[in-house]
Structures are given as C-alpha cells and as structure tokens.
Amino acid sequence: MDSEFLTDTSQQHSGIHTLEPKKWVELHADYLYNFAIVRLNDEEQARDLVQETFLSALEKTAGFRGESAERTWLTAILKYKIIDIYRKKAGSFAVNDKTGAPDNEPEFFDPDLNHWKKEHWPAPFGVEDKDPLHNKEFMGVLERCMSRLPSLWMSVFKLKHMDEENTEFICKELKLSSSNFWVIIHRAKVNLRSCLQKNWI
Amino acid sequence: MKKILKTDEERIAYNCRKATLLIEKKQDIELTAREKMELTLHLAGCYICRVYEEQSVLINSMMRKIFKGPKDPLKLDDEFKEQLKKKIKDKTGTN
Numbered sequence: 001m002d003s004e005f006l007t008d009t010s011q012q013h014s015g016i017h018t019l020e021p022k023k024w025v026e027l028h029a030d031y032l033y034n035f036a037i038v039r040l041n042d043e044e045q046a047r048d049l050v051q052e053t054f055l056s057a058l059e060k061t062a063g064f065r066g067e068s069a070e071r072t073w074l075t076a077i078l079k080y081k082i083i084d085i086y087r088k089k090a091g092s093f094a095v096n097d098k099t100g101a102p103d104n105e106p107e108f109f110d111p112d113l114n115h116w117k118k119e120h121w122p123a124p125f126g127v128e129d130k131d132p133l134h135n136k137e138f139m140g141v142l143e144r145c146m147s148r149l150p151s152l153w154m155s156v157f158k159l160k161h162m163d164e165e166n167t168e169f170i171c172k173e174l175k176l177s178s179s180n181f182w183v184i185i186h187r188a189k190v191n192l193r194s195c196l197q198k199n200w201i
Numbered sequence: 202m203k204k205i206l207k208t209d210e211e212r213i214a215y216n217c218r219k220a221t222l223l224i225e226k227k228q229d230i231e232l233t234a235r236e237k238m239e240l241t242l243h244l245a246g247c248y249i250c251r252v253y254e255e256q257s258v259l260i261n262s263m264m265r266k267i268f269k270g271p272k273d274p275l276k277l278d279d280e281f282k283e284q285l286k287k288k289i290k291d292k293t294g295t296n
Contacts, residue, residue, distance in 0.1 A: 021293050025286045033277050038268070047277065051285055058292050113204060114218040122252045132259060133266055142263050161261065162268035167229060185229075186222045193256055 016066040019073075024054055028071050032078050039082050039158055049085075053078040079163075083173045086155035090174050099184050100152030108190050122193060125200055138200060145195035153188040156181070213239050214246050217253075224254045228261065 029050055036046035057077050064073055090100065108120045116122070125132070132138050146154065155174065159165045165173075171181050206212045213219075220243040223236055232240065244251055277285075 021289050022286075024289060025282050029282055029285065030274065030276050034272070034274050037275060038272060043275070047281060050277065051288070054285065054289055055292060058289065109218040113206065114216040116217045116249055121249050122256060124252055125256065128255065128259070133262060139263060139267060142260065143267055146264070146267070157264060158268065161265045182222060182226060186225045189225055189257055189260065190221060192260060193253065196256075196260070 017069050017073075018066060019061055019064055019070055021054075021058060021061075024057075024070075024074070028074055029054075031071065032074060035075060035078060036082060039162065040085060045085070049078060049081050052081060056081075083159075086152075086159070087174055089155065090152045090176075099180055099187065100150045101187060102150050105187070105191065106194075108194065120194060123197060123201065125197065127200075141199045142192070142196055145192050145199065148195070149188060149192065153184055156184055157188065160185075210242070213242050216243065217247060217250050220244065220247065220250045221253055221257075224250070224257055228258065 032050045032053060033046055036049045037043060040046055040049075053074060057074055060077070068076075106120065108117060109115065110117055125138070127135055127138050146157070149157070152174070156170060156176075159170045159173070167178065167181060170176070171178055176184070206215055220240055223232060223240045226232060226236075227240070244254070
C-alpha cells in the first residue's frame, strides 16, 4: 500500500498537509472504494464504507495534525472500519468453536497418534521447480481454494499477507488468543494445501 | 491393535500435527529451543512433513502475490459520487 501512497500527487509535499473535504470525492473516493473491495469482496458494503469514512472523517478533522497525507489519513479511518467488519464476522461463530472452522472440515491427522492420515498425505505438486508463482493455472486453483475458506480465516490471511500486520496486532483487533491464532493459521493452511493438491494433481 | 507411543522420541516422530503447526509458527516468529529441537528431529525422519513445509512456504508467497497483484480498478458511479459530495457539503456547513 505504501507505494500507492507515494504516487498520491494530490498533496504538496511541503511538510504540513491540509484537509480539503470538498475535493475528497474527486480525489479519493475511487481509491478508497477499491481498497475496501479487495478486502471485503462486497461492492455494496464497500460503497457504504466509503461514505461512512468520509462522514466520520469530517467529525475527526480536529484530530488531523497534518503529519500524513490526506489520503493516508482517510485510508487509516477506512481500515479500522474494515477490521470492525472482520471482527463482527468473527463474532458470529458458535462459542464452542472460536476458530471458525467449517463443519465439513476433514480430519487430516490421526486423532490418537497425530500423524497424517494416509489419504491426506501431502504429495509434491509437480510445479515446484517451474516457477509456480508465474503459473497462472496453478495460481487460479489456489485462488478458488481460498474463496472457499471460512470468513474468519480469510480475514486473518488478509491482515497477515495483504496488510502485513503482525500477529500481535491481528490477535488484538480480532480478539483472538495467540493459541487460537496459530490454530487458525495451521488449520487454514492444512486445508488450503489439501484443496490445492486435490484440484491440481 | 492400537499402537502405543512410549518414549518422547516416538511421540515427536509421530506428531505430524504438531510439526506442521511449528512449521507455520516458524515462518512468523522465533521458536523456543525445545520447539526447534522437536521440529528438527521430526523433519529428519518425516518426508511428508518436509513436503508440507516446502508447500506451506510456497502457498504464503502465492497468497501474497494474489492479494497484492494488480486488480482492475473499479469506479463508483457518478450518481453516488454526487450524493456523497452533497452529504459532505451539508455536513461541513460551508456554502
């Protein structure tokens, strides 16, 4: 995201930044809209959030100290609104499973001995030495597998890999204990890996 | 007949569930000395978890690429933008 802020030429980089709410829609609405869409995959919700961001920003103008560009400041407000939505989604899981696992999650490991069940053994994908990151088909399979992940797991991955947030921040914002966080990462990865193997090989 | 794991070494050697959890942790934070020892010991004898580790690292890079890759930018429609401008104007109370 940082590089995108740098290309924001709407501000003069003379030190102190100022706010010009009259120009917000022209300058930042589409940017904020796209920022929200990639994180929520919901155009309707993204529209609402752009509006909410502008309106709550107007109430906070007194707190704007001109240390960051207008867009950076607005984006930070939007980001907290997105995390609020992540948190609300997380809160809708049953109390007995705080990790938000899907009901149909297979047992990958033997319940007593904890080794891989034979039918779930990881096998090489066969693309490892051929630059898989540039293999569009392979990336496409992973993308489809990701779209099936429960929303809490996806929120964790987005905070971690899209926003590069650290573990402590994610746990605090999503109200997860650190052990639940690791259980989520682990189970999500085991599921994702398995889905990739099943649909690729 | 059910297998019973008697020694610590045996428990570590069998515990792919824990080994894969440690593989995930390791990519993010420093493992404790004991965790490092257990993981090394486990991976030395477990080819499947070595495959898992390689793929887990790969999946992380793939996810980062997917999340950060260029997307076709969408635009809000003009009507919505006009409403938004009006709302901002009303709220700022400036003429």
